[in-house]
Amino acid sequence: MTLTYINDEQVDCSTSMKYPSRSAFLGILTTLETAGYDFVPPTPATHARVVARPDRREAKEVRDVLGWSLPVAPGVLPRSLEAGLIDAGVLVPGENDRLVPQLRVSRVLGTLFWHSRYPTTAHDSVFLGPDSYRFAQFILARMDPDARSILDYGAGAGVGGIIATRHAEDAVLTIADINPKALFLASINAEHAGVRHRIVEVSQPSDVSGHFDLMVTHPPFMIDAERRTYRDGGELYGAALSLDWVLQGIDLLSADGRLIMHTGVSIVGGCDVLLDALRDRLPVVGNDMTYLELDPDIFGDELDQPAYADVDRIAAVGMMVRRTAAA
Numbered sequence: 001m002t003l004t005y006i007n008d009e010q011v012d013c014s015t016s017m018k019y020p021s022r023s024a025f026l027g028i029l030t031t032l033e034t035a036g037y038d039f040v041p042p043t044p045a046t047h048a049r050v051v052a053r054p055d056r057r058e059a060k061e062v063r064d065v066l067g068w069s070l071p072v073a074p075g076v077l078p079r080s081l082e083a084g085l086i087d088a089g090v091l092v093p094g095e096n097d098r099l100v101p102q103l104r105v106s107r108v109l110g111t112l113f114w115h116s117r118y119p120t121t122a123h124d125s126v127f128l129g130p131d132s133y134r135f136a137q138f139i140l141a142r143m144d145p146d147a148r149s150i151l152d153y154g155a156g157a158g159v160g161g162i163i164a165t166r167h168a169e170d171a172v173l174t175i176a177d178i179n180p181k182a183l184f185l186a187s188i189n190a191e192h193a194g195v196r197h198r199i200v201e202v203s204q205p206s207d208v209s210g211h212f213d214l215m216v217t218h219p220p221f222m223i224d225a226e227r228r229t230y231r232d233g234g235e236l237y238g239a240a241l242s243l244d245w246v247l248q249g250i251d252l253l254s255a256d257g258r259l260i261m262h263t264g265v266s267i268v269g270g271c272d273v274l275l276d277a278l279r280d281r282l283p284v285v286g287n288d289m290t291y292l293e294l295d296p297d298i299f300g301d302e303l304d305q306p307a308y309a310d311v312d313r314i315a316a317v318g319m320m321v322r323r324t325a326a327a
Contacts, residue, residue, distance in 0.1 A: 024088035039067030071098035135262035147213035158186030160216035173197040205248035221264035223307040237266035239274040253323035
């Protein structure tokens with residue numbers, strides 16, 4: 001386990017070895033904030049359609065580069081921003097003397113976040129997409145604003161934990177993930193947002209020490225033949241991680257603490273496979289569960305894959321488990 005404290009006396013930068021400078025990444029976010037930069041990442045299918053248009057093959061402005069992941073000719077971007085992106089390793093040389101972005105920046109509920117470029121094909125990709133917006137809204141609708149200790153498990157870019165902590169008073173955020181790249185970017189995002197936090201590199205929720213007033217989590221939920229960590233949800237038609245993280249996560253809650261999860265589930269033969277599993281395995285005593293279907297049909301293009309041959313649809317769901325005082 002690697003534990004890195006940020007906004008504190010001791011900072012271990014072992015998780016940021018791929019990148020030269022925290023200050024460079026923070027400076028770029030400040031520059032973008034000042035310029036009013038805004039981008040909302042669509043689904044991969046929508047992104048592919050947009051960038052396939054004849055006039056969208058090469059960047060003409062900042063959003064094309066840091067949003068749509070288009071290559072850019074030197075000199076198109078403001079000089080200081082281009083230099084900062086090159087120094088940070090965000091822009092690298094590509095074909096035909098063009099510069100190619102390695103990361104994106106998107107805005108969620110007023111906050112800017114670094115995350116991976118399109119397409120997110122690498123095994124250590126840090127995903128942020130339409131689900132992240134639904135997740136953030138669900139958290140704000142269900143969280144207790146008096147939470148003082150918050151855990152974002154499987155944090156990715158840190159959207160859930162950062163949004164929650166910004167809407168709580170005097171809270172400290174623990175950002176936990178198995179992916180060092182995610183931890184680095186999430187920490188940058190948290191610092192830019194003014195969120196006190198620490199990062200923890202772990203492989204499962206039970207590896208995290210302590211108890212929390214609020215745990216937020218957005219597990220991978222797809223059936224992924226390549227087993228990419230940001231995407232593959234394991235068995236149970238992709239719902240295995242969602243089930244495991246809830247069952248382990250409830251043990252990390254303080255009395256009256258809340259676990260808020262957004263995920264996707266396969267509906268097979270009219271049945272929600274995750275809900276059925278939770279009803280079988282979630283202890284009834286000491287836990288009060290709310291479970292909602294937020295969107296009945298997402299990622300419909302995935303149903304063309306052989307692994308989804310038995311699946312009627314993929315639904316987005318949100319759940320909250322409250323740990324009662326009797327627990």
